[in-house]
Amino acid sequence: MKIEIMSIQQTIKTLSNGDTRPIISCVTQDERTFFNLDELLEKVEHIKLEFEDLITPIQGHVRANKEHIEKAIDFSRGKDNIIVHCNAGVCRSAAVAMVVMNANEGLEEAKKVADMTQHSPNEWIIELGDHILGTDLTSWLLQEVEDKMEKWIERNDNNNIF
Numbered sequence: 001m002k003i004e005i006m007s008i009q010q011t012i013k014t015l016s017n018g019d020t021r022p023i024i025s026c027v028t029q030d031e032r033t034f035f036n037l038d039e040l041l042e043k044v045e046h047i048k049l050e051f052e053d054l055i056t057p058i059q060g061h062v063r064a065n066k067e068h069i070e071k072a073i074d075f076s077r078g079k080d081n082i083i084v085h086c087n088a089g090v091c092r093s094a095a096v097a098m099v100v101m102n103a104n105e106g107l108e109e110a111k112k113v114a115d116m117t118q119h120s121p122n123e124w125i126i127e128l129g130d131h132i133l134g135t136d137l138t139s140w141l142l143q144e145v146e147d148k149m150e151k152w153i154e155r156n157d158n159n160n161i162f
Helices: 008-016 029-034 066-076 092-105 107-113 123-133 137-159
Strands: 002-006 023-025 046-048 081-085
Touching: 002 008, 002 092, 008 023, 008 081, 023 066, 023 092, 046 066, 066 092, 066 123, 081 092, 092 107, 092 123, 092 137, 107 137, 123 137
Parallel strands: 002 081, 023 046, 023 081
Antiparallel strands: none
């Protein structure tokens, strides 16, 4: 299975160029409307998962839930090449892509989906996926984040930023 993580703008360009890969769209209705994305999505097989990039609940906002993640996993079954996008192509889409890969190809393949130098997968989405799949991608992700932070501190320690 191949999964490509994109921003909403990359997705629009890709669809405008005639790409017909199935798409998991992880943006709110407001985001899709702002970018006029719905018309392009109607031309390909897709699902719309409407939630914001939240780790913790915030009153009046929509955080990913179990049903969103189950829907993404179900949609991905039997597909060999899909696009997962969110607004920036960094957090929501990276996390959903990792969970989908975990469900289809296993934990080790899921770890390869996101480039941790460019992506920052939403931890809550990864936790939901772990709960559904009975896996532990969350521990790996937290270790990656810790390692990334330590490297950043080492690079910047000489600058006395703290």
